[in-house]
Amino acid sequence: MLLARVVGTVVATRKDPRLEGKKLLIVTPLTAEQVESGKEADAPGQASYLVAVDTVDAGYRETVIIVQGSSARMASTCKDCPVDTAIVGIVDTVTLGGG
Amino acid sequence: MFLARVVGTVVSTVKDPSLESKKILVIQPLDRSGQDQGAKLIALDSVGAGAGEIVYYCRGREASFPWYPDEVATEATIVGIVDRIDGVR
Numbered sequence: 287m288l289l290a291r292v293v294g295t296v297v298a299t300r301k302d303p304r305l306e307g308k309k310l311l312i313v314t315p316l317t318a319e320q321v322e323s324g325k326e327a328d329a330p331g332q333a334s335y336l337v338a339v340d341t342v343d344a345g346y347r348e349t350v351i352i353v354q355g356s357s358a359r360m361a362s363t364c365k366d367c368p369v370d371t372a373i374v375g376i377v378d379t380v381t382l383g384g385g
Numbered sequence: 386m387f388l389a390r391v392v393g394t395v396v397s398t399v400k401d402p403s404l405e406s407k408k409i410l411v412i413q414p415l416d417r418s419g420q421d422q423g424a425k426l427i428a429l430d431s432v433g434a435g436a437g438e439i440v441y442y443c444r445g446r447e448a449s450f451p452w453y454p455d456e457v458a459t460e461a462t463i464v465g466i467v468d469r470i471d472g473v474r
């Protein structure tokens with residue numbers, strides 16, 4: 287799973303019927319260091335974007351945990367849906383080091 | 386499966402119900418000789434791994450099998466703690 291930041295939303299009226307009623311958010315993956323330091327590079331034209339189905343009501347600019355691949359279908363409400371990226375958690379804190 | 390070292394923790398209160406009461410750790414993948422290789426990633430812990438320990442983790446859909454039959458929304462799970470690595474050249 288990866289850490290990511292919600293940077294936008296997607297509105298799609300015509301889509302697979304199984305995606306109806308699901309919030310589609312644009313997320314950009316972050317490294318653990320970026321999240322812990324809190325000063326992640328918000329450079330425009332950030333390299334990678336993903337469209338993720340939101341299952342935890344994540345808000346704009348929140349740091350989230352995303353799961354990719356067929357495991358994304360195991361997120362709640364995503365069973366048997368054409369989903370390969372799902373937001374499964376909103377991050378409170380990330381602490382590195384120790385041990 | 387892949388070798389990794391536990392390097393941090395993630396606290397997430399609002400999350401998918403299938404992730405509740407499971408430890409979420411930050412792990413650094415390692416190559417055969419134990420050097421850092423690639424970006425850190427987030428993994429669930431199914432064996433009680435502690436900070437700094439060398440572990441091995443499973444990727445993909447099988448990562449939810451330690452909690453079979455419940456379907457856990459994870460694609461990386463620590464499934465073992467390494468005691469020793471021998472015979473690596």
